[in-house]
Amino acid sequence: MRFFWPNQLNPNPTGFTRLGRVLHWIGTALAIGLVVLALLTIGNYSLDQHGIILAVSGGFAAVAYFAGRALRYIFSGE
Numbered sequence: 001m002r003f004f005w006p007n008q009l010n011p012n013p014t015g016f017t018r019l020g021r022v023l024h025w026i027g028t029a030l031a032i033g034l035v036v037l038a039l040l041t042i043g044n045y046s047l048d049q050h051g052i053i054l055a056v057s058g059g060f061a062a063v064a065y066f067a068g069r070a071l072r073y074i075f076s077g078e
Helices: 015-044 047-076
Strands: none
16 A cells, blocks of 8 residues: 555655655645546536546546655655
């Protein structure tokens, strides 16, 4: 589970550690927002387009989340 969310936090966070954490939170919030937006817009399209909308938004959500996670690892090592 450490790959998705760190289990051990740095006990003495520096400015870079806090920056990494904030960027991770922003990436996570952006990913959640993309998924919610996709679910809300599905009602405006035909049934054939639902899979495409979910796949594209899910892909963008995954990229946003893992970019935030990678930045947290780079800046804070968590």
